[in-house]
Amino acid sequence: MHPAVESAVAPIRVVRSSRTSSRSAEPAPLRTQCSTCHLRELCLPCGLGGPDVERLDGLRFARRKVKAGSTLYRSGEKFGFIYAVRSGSFKSVLALPDGREHVTGFQLPGELLGLDGAANGSHASGAAALEDSEVCAIPYAHLSDLAIGSTEMQQVLSRMMSREIVREHSLMMLLGSMNAEERLAAFLLNVSQRMKARGYSPREFHLRMSRAEIGSLLGMKLETVSRTFSAFQQQGLLDVDKKHVRIVDIDALSRILEARVQ
Amino acid sequence: MHPAVESAVAPIRVVRSSRTSSRSAEPAPLRTQCSTCHLRELCLPCGLGGPDVERLDGLRFARRKVKAGSTLYRSGEKFGFIYAVRSGSFKSVLALPDGREHVTGFQLPGELLGLDGAANGSHASGAAALEDSEVCAIPYAHLSDLAIGSTEMQQVLSRMMSREIVREHSLMMLLGSMNAEERLAAFLLNVSQRMKARGYSPREFHLRMSRAEIGSLLGMKLETVSRTFSAFQQQGLLDVDKKHVRIVDIDALSRILEARVQ
């Protein structure tokens, strides 16, 4: 990732949608209001009513830019914020004592980072930007305060956490019982779906992460990731050029999973 | 653990604090109060103050017995409760469409079940008792209500969820980058530690789950689990007799992990 990653790659830009531009964005200092954010529906898992959003607005979250390759927070760091990706993308990593790391997830705009910190008051994993990115830094204490008065807000908070649990469930599933092709197919379909949810093409996208990072997430070596990409291309499922991926036959890709999961 | 696990194993009983015995426990119908529960410190992750515990007591959670092998809830079922294991033990499983299942965790007394249900209002995984067991059924809505008034209660809730996230992190780590011996060593050390936290011997215990279930959790076939047990025994690390395990050389077992995780 990082500096280099962009390369001659995709022009597909991340976020940046319609209604943002005119107000509150440009001359704004570095604060954000949820009510005017186009990622609102993605960040706040469903049904947060008007009054609650207004209260959220009261907090006016600070934004924070993160350069490609630099970290948003590190493993072991004190937990104070959860972060919502505004633009760009991140990886979550568990650091091993010896300096190696294990990727536990990639985050796209509208997705949350840092939820694991609530367990002990310090982050179990770290997060690093895969490209120049921006986040909303949400003070966890403030969020908790808001939740004290509101069932809804309370539930949103729980739902966010629970979602993370469910997400990891399926990753465990993948790591525990799939072969290389199934893993990569699952990964690609997952990315595809998330891109779609963000209004991008589900059939064509740029992976901001390296083969090694994909491998780390999926529990395989980078060579195997590369070979599996090649295999998919040969089978006519994908069109791959480095980090640019076009899904040619999404049904066949799905069938790879169904074959195993039946 | 409890009833059965004890067997020839550890006599060290769990918590059992001072003020418990005399009141409210015996003739109780099938309701429980947290304040008098010896698993309190395990269920409620740290620091829930007096007033909050009192409010919890007001809920008087229903108990529920679950026969060995029967399910507490199934994947897809409507989410209404979270459960705290009182006695016995459980497995959490993700059901695959074809009927097979993947174990995502084992729960001991004082541990919680069902947290994944908050994401969508229905359980992503199911839970089944590994032996005759008993749980507290905690209505999620009531818990949320309590949390509305209390920062502390609110945080306990979040902490419980976050813990689950952290727990799954390490399982992903295991599944993603360890070999068979490391996986089993990690599993055994984890069980050992949890037994210890419950006042049982960390060196000798009964595994209530089958080789196949351990394998499912750890991402290996039952034969490999069996072979790895045998290997550990030959290396003088364990004394294994079916489900009864005695850890002979816990340091060597730890070193197996450190070798990889360095």
Place this chain on the structure above:
DNA sequence: CGATTCCTTGAGGCATCTCAAGGCAAGTGG
């Protein structure tokens, strides 16, 4: 323009899976 990073591909090795057989313990019915 050399250094660096990342990706691809090949060849061979090994860890784990697959398939198969047998043992042990508990439960069941005659």
Place this chain on the structure above:
DNA sequence: CCACTTGCCTTGAGATGCCTCAAGGAATCG
């Protein structure tokens, strides 16, 4: 009480999918 079934565990032998090691190419960066 014994024959039989059933479920679970163990162990062996062979197959294989992924890893390891290695080399080369392409793009980026300073």
